[in-house]
Amino acid sequence: MTTAFLRKLFNPLLSGYGALFMLFLYAPVILVVVYSFNSNPVNLMIWDHFTFDWYINLFGGDTPLKDDISYVDSTDQLLAALGTSLTVAALATITATVLGTSTAVAMARYRFRMQGFYRLLLFVPMVMPDIVLGIALLIFFVGAGIHLGVISIVIGHCTFLTSYVFIVVSARLAGMNPLIESASADLGANEWQTFRRVTLPLILPGVIGGALLSFIISMDDLVITYFISGVDSTTLPVFIMGLIRRGIKPEINAIATLMLVFSIVIASAGIYFKSRNAD
């Protein structure tokens, strides 16, 4: 009876706490979305009136904003930065997913010397401070004579994205019965056929989840990318950071809102694939 009473007392408190927590988490994000419809061209925190102009601007439409003397037009640069970000994220995701998945399969299915140590090494890029990794990669690229550009950013991102994919896929592999693979071998399939027809379909949700996670992390990375980006390879986060001194325009809010929608779609897809039970 007392527990029931306590529960009655606690439940509303807990729900209230939960609601406040979510508010705290999402209020800033909602503000970004709201202010992306603000028509004030120079100061995004002062509400002028409602407008779609920033979105029209982004998609190349003509808006009265361009006639405003205090508006600095850098939409082309913004879109170029977005393009670089998407290219980098796509290339890095593909590479990291292939590398991370094969590493995870190798670690789960074979025994070799210093395996534990190797596993530990795979965790290091994830816990290493970004600034250390960024400087280290820059020094490496310069020392090795690799030209700084999109390729160097992709290589740099792969160093830590591979770890993320490895962990997600490993978790999936751990839940898989290894006897299924033995059964496949008993039935005459060679190792490649077993991987292609048995293992891969079973771990696919993990692979896709890892890939989506990589994509988002790559799109988002600022510190490492700053150091290893070269001429004409400014990514979106680096570009936005560069605007700090001048002040951030509502146009950035508009693009942030679009990215947010995009992230929610990707993240929901990721969660769906990660949690889906393989049939």
Next chain:
Amino acid sequence: MKGLISAVTSSKRLSKTAALACLGLSGLALSSTTLAEQTLNLYNWGDYINPEVIERFTAETGIKVTLDTYSSNEEMLAKLQAGATGYDIIFPSVHMQDVMTSLNMLEKTNINKAPGFENILKDHLIAESDPKGEYCLPYAWGSVGIVYNKKLVPELNSWQEFFALPSQGKKITLLDDMREDIGIGLIMNGKNVNSTDSQDLKAAQQFLLDQKPNISALTYDTIPMVQSGDIAAGHYYVGAMMYVNEDPDTLAYVIPKEGATMYQEDMCVLKSAPNKSNARKFMEFFLQPEISAMNTIQQTNGSVNKAAISLLPAAMRDNPNMNPPVETMEKLQVFKDLGKGIKLYDRVWTKFRTAS
């Protein structure tokens, strides 16, 4: 920093094999830049150049321009020191130009021999390492003064009036910047903002501590607060003029009569620049008054080119706070690199920040 540099050089020696291994990849990456014949790579602060200037340059010369951005001098230096190359022109603040010259990173361009350089105001050849303009071309400058709400404060001309506002129940803010705030303390005592004399700094500290209870906040978000009237006046950059033009009934910007600080960025060519002759062409292009004015109008900051100033719209040209007369110019001081002297400032800053 030294450690960083030696790490770069030693890794250069060690990594020959790694370099060979990566040759394939780098060749792949390089081919994209070497194939394009004429390029120029700018590395500038975000939104700190009029895109139209770049378009015009490309249209006239056929040279393709790339623009990458940074958000602080230190960030840019760190990246270049670690060995990033490919950039041709950078836009460091004056004190950073001195640092970079001492690190032997800047190319001597003899831009002062170029036609049109005679239009550059001598007041803006202020880099200690480059008094004649042999290396860099002065690019743009601005003062750091006071922005105020005209509805709350009809007129404001001096720091003294500014610091008297709290006694009338009006709120004020300062920038959250060590050199700027201590600079005010030094200016109010008639001292140089680059002084490393401990007596000068003590006096500045006393001034700041006396004001501390009256200062509502140390912040960069001054404009929205002043515009909404939460704050009557705040310490801010001349970039405030952009907002003043937008809302001239509410906002005003002033360079206080006791004096103020100023910042200036110069256009410099890197020693490691791959396209030095194109960089030189861009500098010459920017020396044209018409081009320089085009940039100043869009950026709403100060011009360093007297022929360009005469081309500015009257509202900018005749505004004493944007294009100050000589008497005001003489009262503006620019920050220099202080070396070890910065420790004294750190101490004052800590005392000021922690005082209640």
